[in-house]
Amino acid sequence: MTVAPTSAQFKTNAHEALGDARLQRALPHSRNFIGRRAAAVARLPEFEALRDSARDIKNHTLAHLDLYLEAYERKVREAGGHVHYALTAKQANDIILDLCRERGAKSVTKGKSMISEEIGLNAALEAAGIEAVETDLGEYIIQLRGEAPSHIIAPAIHVTKQDIEADFRRVHLDLPRDRDLSQPEQLLGEARGILRSKFLAADIGVTGANFLIAETGTSIIVTNEGNGDLTQLLPSVHIVIASLEKIVPTLEDASQLLRVLARSATGQDMSVYTTLSTGPRRPDDPDGPEEYHVVLLDNGRSSMLGGEFEEMLRCIRCGACMNHCPVYHAVGGHAYGWVYPGPMGAVLTPSLIGVAEGGQLPNASTFCGRCESVCPVRIPLPKLMRHWREREFERHLSPRLARYGLGVWAFFAKRAALYRLSTDLAMRALHLIGRGKGRFASLPLAGGWTKYRDLPAPQGATFQSQWRAKSGKVK
Amino acid sequence: MPETTKSPPRVGLFVTCLVDLMRPSVGFAAVKLLEEAGCSVFVPSQTCCGQPAYNSGDKATTRDIAWATILAFEDCDYVVAPSGSCGGMLARHYPELFIDEPQRAIKANAFAARCHELVSFLVDVMKVQKVSATFEGSVAYHDSCSGLRELGIEAQPRLLLKTVEGLRLVELEGSDVCCGFGGTFAVKYGELSDAIVTQKTANIAATGADLLLAGDLGCLMNMAGKLQRQGSAIAVRHVAEVLAGALDEPPIGAPAPRVRQ
Amino acid sequence: MSARETIFESIRRALNVSGNEAPRRMAVDDRLARAPKGVIPSRGGGDAAMRLDVFKAEAMRAQASVAEVARYDDAPAEIARYLRENNLPATLRMGGDKRLTEMPWSGTLIEISHGPSDGHDLNGVSAAFGAVAETGTLALASGADNPTTLNFLPDNHIVVLAASEIGADYESVWSRLREVYGKGAMPRTLNFITGPSRSADIEQTLLLGAHGPRRLHIVLVAEA
Numbered sequence: 001m002t003v004a005p006t007s008a009q010f011k012t013n014a015h016e017a018l019g020d021a022r023l024q025r026a027l028p029h030s031r032n033f034i035g036r037r038a039a040a041v042a043r044l045p046e047f048e049a050l051r052d053s054a055r056d057i058k059n060h061t062l063a064h065l066d067l068y069l070e071a072y073e074r075k076v077r078e079a080g081g082h083v084h085y086a087l088t089a090k091q092a093n094d095i096i097l098d099l100c101r102e103r104g105a106k107s108v109t110k111g112k113s114m115i116s117e118e119i120g121l122n123a124a125l126e127a128a129g130i131e132a133v134e135t136d137l138g139e140y141i142i143q144l145r146g147e148a149p150s151h152i153i154a155p156a157i158h159v160t161k162q163d164i165e166a167d168f169r170r171v172h173l174d175l176p177r178d179r180d181l182s183q184p185e186q187l188l189g190e191a192r193g194i195l196r197s198k199f200l201a202a203d204i205g206v207t208g209a210n211f212l213i214a215e216t217g218t219s220i221i222v223t224n225e226g227n228g229d230l231t232q233l234l235p236s237v238h239i240v241i242a243s244l245e246k247i248v249p250t251l252e253d254a255s256q257l258l259r260v261l262a263r264s265a266t267g268q269d270m271s272v273y274t275t276l277s278t279g280p281r282r283p284d285d286p287d288g289p290e291e292y293h294v295v296l297l298d299n300g301r302s303s304m305l306g307g308e309f310e311e312m313l314r315c316i317r318c319g320a321c322m323n324h325c326p327v328y329h330a331v332g333g334h335a336y337g338w339v340y341p342g343p344m345g346a347v348l349t350p351s352l353i354g355v356a357e358g359g360q361l362p363n364a365s366t367f368c369g370r371c372e373s374v375c376p377v378r379i380p381l382p383k384l385m386r387h388w389r390e391r392e393f394e395r396h397l398s399p400r401l402a403r404y405g406l407g408v409w410a411f412f413a414k415r416a417a418l419y420r421l422s423t424d425l426a427m428r429a430l431h432l433i434g435r436g437k438g439r440f441a442s443l444p445l446a447g448g449w450t451k452y453r454d455l456p457a458p459q460g461a462t463f464q465s466q467w468r469a470k471s472g473k474v475k
Numbered sequence: 476m477p478e479t480t481k482s483p484p485r486v487g488l489f490v491t492c493l494v495d496l497m498r499p500s501v502g503f504a505a506v507k508l509l510e511e512a513g514c515s516v517f518v519p520s521q522t523c524c525g526q527p528a529y530n531s532g533d534k535a536t537t538r539d540i541a542w543a544t545i546l547a548f549e550d551c552d553y554v555v556a557p558s559g560s561c562g563g564m565l566a567r568h569y570p571e572l573f574i575d576e577p578q579r580a581i582k583a584n585a586f587a588a589r590c591h592e593l594v595s596f597l598v599d600v601m602k603v604q605k606v607s608a609t610f611e612g613s614v615a616y617h618d619s620c621s622g623l624r625e626l627g628i629e630a631q632p633r634l635l636l637k638t639v640e641g642l643r644l645v646e647l648e649g650s651d652v653c654c655g656f657g658g659t660f661a662v663k664y665g666e667l668s669d670a671i672v673t674q675k676t677a678n679i680a681a682t683g684a685d686l687l688l689a690g691d692l693g694c695l696m697n698m699a700g701k702l703q704r705q706g707s708a709i710a711v712r713h714v715a716e717v718l719a720g721a722l723d724e725p726p727i728g729a730p731a732p733r734v735r736q
Numbered sequence: 737m738s739a740r741e742t743i744f745e746s747i748r749r750a751l752n753v754s755g756n757e758a759p760r761r762m763a764v765d766d767r768l769a770r771a772p773k774g775v776i777p778s779r780g781g782g783d784a785a786m787r788l789d790v791f792k793a794e795a796m797r798a799q800a801s802v803a804e805v806a807r808y809d810d811a812p813a814e815i816a817r818y819l820r821e822n823n824l825p826a827t828l829r830m831g832g833d834k835r836l837t838e839m840p841w842s843g844t845l846i847e848i849s850h851g852p853s854d855g856h857d858l859n860g861v862s863a864a865f866g867a868v869a870e871t872g873t874l875a876l877a878s879g880a881d882n883p884t885t886l887n888f889l890p891d892n893h894i895v896v897l898a899a900s901e902i903g904a905d906y907e908s909v910w911s912r913l914r915e916v917y918g919k920g921a922m923p924r925t926l927n928f929i930t931g932p933s934r935s936a937d938i939e940q941t942l943l944l945g946a947h948g949p950r951r952l953h954i955v956l957v958a959e960a
Contacts, residue, residue: 011664014664014666014667015666018666018667018670026939029940044777045777045778046776046777050774050775050777053775057774060767063751064760064763064764065747065751066744066747066751066753066755067755067761071764071768075920078920079921085738085740085743086739087739087742135947136937137935137937137938137946138935138937154936154940156937157940160939161938161939164938184941185943187938188935188938192945192946192947195947196855199947200855215771215920216921216922217922224933224934224936225933225946225947226949227946227947229884229887229888229927229948230888230947233884233885233888233925244747249764249767249768249771250767250768250771250772251771251910252772252773252774252907253774255774255905255906255907255910256774259775259906266936269870269871269930270871270928271930272798272930272934272948273927273928273929273930273933273948274873274927274928275926275927275928276922276925276926276927276928277925278921278923278925279922280924282923282924284879284880285879285880285883285884286831286851286852286883287852287878287885288878288884288924288925296743298739298746302743302746302747302750303746303750304750305751306750306751306752307750326652326653326674327667327671329671329674330667330670330674331667363663363664364660364664364667365657366620366653366655366660366668366671367530367657367658367660368624368652368653368657369620369624369625370620370624370651370652370653372624386529386530386532389531389532390532392532393531393532394532398531398532402531402659402663406527406528406531406533406536409527409528410528410533410536410540412522413522413525413536413540414522414536414539415522416521416522416543416547417520420520420522423495423496426496427496427497435730435731437730438725438728438729438730438731439699439700439703439730441704448661448662448663449700451665451669452665452666452668452669452701453669453700453703453704454699454700454703455696456497456498456696456699456700456727456728458496458497459497459498459500459724460499461499462495462496463490463494463495463499463502463503463518464490464495464518466499466503467502467518471518
């Protein structure tokens, strides 16, 4: 379930996250992906070349997106599928609801889909009296908890084993109360049984798509559990919900991207199940859906094209950026307040929900650059975050005090002689005050710093004043 | 060693505002290293590389400061900064600032091409292979983010540190993980910055090292400040101080010794 | 204006194109027709013997089990052994693939049933469409020969694969698909399968048998 964004309260969210002992115990798990990705990369000499190739394919596709969409649409129809276009989240939900109502659907199973989170599909289905069952184990767990995913690949990474046991006992009331759920295997076995009956009973299966292939009209899903496959295989209707930029031109292009996707996400060379689906079942297929519908969602993507944030459309949703981000490690995904956390969320969220709502996110970064260094499609994430800061500055959206302070600093920084004189005086004074201890535990105007750490005292006269005194000249 | 038949390279020292204001001894250590490597060092009148404005989204101010810097360092063969983040700003971001202004872009690109961080300049350009300094003790080295990721500085400081007699380099877990400074981030998102630096100081403490080094004073002040708030005894210095044998001044955040010569 | 029209107009406006530009159309048509290959890892390459070795190593790395037999006719005995050694009932469901149906099952005590699975089968067997050495991956195509439900519903999935069908890379599967189904056409489902189903969603503990099969057993047939 996705509620209204709280990205504008990032600082408050972060504060809560830092004080949440249970969350802090669970968060280190996301760091495991770092070593695994590194190991997978080390095993593949062609990895860097593949990143370049993946980036180039995405750039080429985006530059020709209209034409590839047309080609894709043609092939889907040729294979007996239907293509629907949705400009907004609401339109997408309406299309899917109509498809469900027309067929009298009572129960929908869902493969993991971040787009469905973005549009709030589950809430729309539930409101229409249709049961929506998340089948990815992590998504199922958070669905029981009424939570949003906290990571785009491992949605329940913030949940402990004890939490899961408590939730299963609370919800799976038909099972014997004295059953043992102390081991992960037992929890998994229980989920498998419960969800198996849901898979078999579902009227409609909804999946996302990691990629859509224009050459063949194919949708690709990538899972380890096989839940996406059971979702799209068993019911009589398969609906794919995907955003426009998921298009890739050919099968060969798809394999370029697949080679960097799993490795970047979990450190696997390939996920267990990579499935290519094209249209409904064929005349001689004994299983498979009778109907195949693709809902293509815009929701802000087309306006990103040709603009400053176009490169963000290359994202293949691997999660590597958040796995390597010190801010994400500290506070987890929920602090970001909406669907997409971590560095990719910081760049994408303002584009989709606006700068006023999402603008804090690109500010909460040290620009350490680790995200960019691991992005499989080489998105310059810090640069894009800086672009958001530029937009906020232009629109005077930054806090007044910060802007004022910056203005004062800029005044001096643009006047070298004045700068040198005033800094020299100030540093000599601070040195005199602080030299006894060598540092300040507190200092007027420096509260933001000294609240958490000491501030080293300056050595006294500035370098430039000492240099001029020593050499009697500048340059 | 550079050829001695030509005149020594003219190096403009971009001292960086933090070194200029807070710890000039790092600047003097840098001068010493550059002169020992055969350079002739100049210090044009300067203020700041402009990062505070740049990372706050104020491109206009950044451009003004950048242009002044470019002009101030006009007739240097090289511009060298004892900082990966300032070095990265000058070498990588200055050209981006003037990308829409063909006239200024030419000068900006030429300038950027001459800009280097100190340790990588010594090793990669001046071909310094060793230093003559000594230091008895164990050292943990932190890779500052910009230096590492924008300028590829990783092997060079370790190469030189290993030639410091008596110095034992110990492995720092997560040496390539951000310390949480991030310039204005440390103040704007203080609690978050604190959480990140706390993780860093835990890793530092686990090394048992006598001394923490890095190539960026911002990171160093952040880590030193946290270590000292936590009551840690580990000393913190800029890598240039150890490489130059310039250890007269107390470490970062430490008081001056009571007895003075 | 329909949503479709609005979206296309929005895209074209953002890209500053009309959509009729010949060079763009040619570039797209060309790429779709030629389907240029990109970077292909060398890992799965080499001669058939090397591909076989790499395939086996990678498949086992992904927790599939692998057994080798000389001929298709030897597969039933191997499969019977596999079921026995894993304490599994001697039942097996398969599709109509002649490679499977024409095997001498009567030499074993396995109770064979045919057709797609409805969830009541413990063991299923399929014959592969192809395989990819670079990652130890099987390719399985939907259809009456090998119904897709057999890949996911049974607890234990056995796949029979001729060693000669192991391609070096994914590109070999794309070529084969085009040969069999025609350029631009696909079966309803093509599954790439690398090991048994798994999840790490419970405190990052790796567990097999999330929703799909707990076990994947690959029977490699040496004969061409």
